[in-house]
Amino acid sequence: MSYVPSELKFTHTHEWLRDEGDGVYTVGISDHAQTLLGDMVFIDLPDTGAAVDAGEECAVIESVKAASDIYAPCTGTIIAINEELDAAPEWVNSDPYGDGWLFQIRIDADQDTDEWLDAEDYLDTIADDE
Template sequence: MSNIPGDLKFLSSHEWIRVESDGTVTVGISDHAQDLLGDIVFVELPEVGQSIDAESDAAIVESVKAASDVYSPLSGEVIEVNALLEDQPEIVNSSPYEDGWFYKLNPTNMNELENLLSPEDYSEACED
């Protein structure tokens, strides 16, 4: 099984979320997801200022194999996007949990965290 950091929460659709010390959250796709997708060639990010509902589509990732929607683990306002991905989408393949993050949110309902999978539960879901 791919590397799964213990400080993240996950959607079963392979998005991860990290709660930052300032209360914002960072969103990306898992190592497992990037591995399934193969070489990533394009990422379409949400707009800064855009409001996103939990589990609604927020971004698109395209690989040599397929295009896939990226869903938001929490509701909130997009406060930053990873501009590096515009010119270097392959960073998601090499660093899905660090440099390859997609966007940051100012969450509107932290209770939605309770609906997400722990790293252990996500790992089990990937094995099924």
């Protein structure tokens, strides 16, 4: 079974979000998603300062198995990216909730976050995949 930290929120497309305060969230992909994708070989992250809409493709992860789009979990502005992943994309595999984070986003003030899943609900959605 995949590891799913209880303090995080998740999307149906397997992104996780950690609330950093003041409308800023760190975003990555779940342990479940990285397991399905396999060993990461390249990650194309969004540009800092880019405005993104919820559900929009904003990054691409390539593994030895496949390439996969990463979707913006909310509408907002990219304020930071994990530049360390250029040299070490495997961190997404070894530490998806830590060093393998992808980007930080400042969400729009009127953003609805009710669609995000808590850990228990996310585990229910992935149970059929495992």
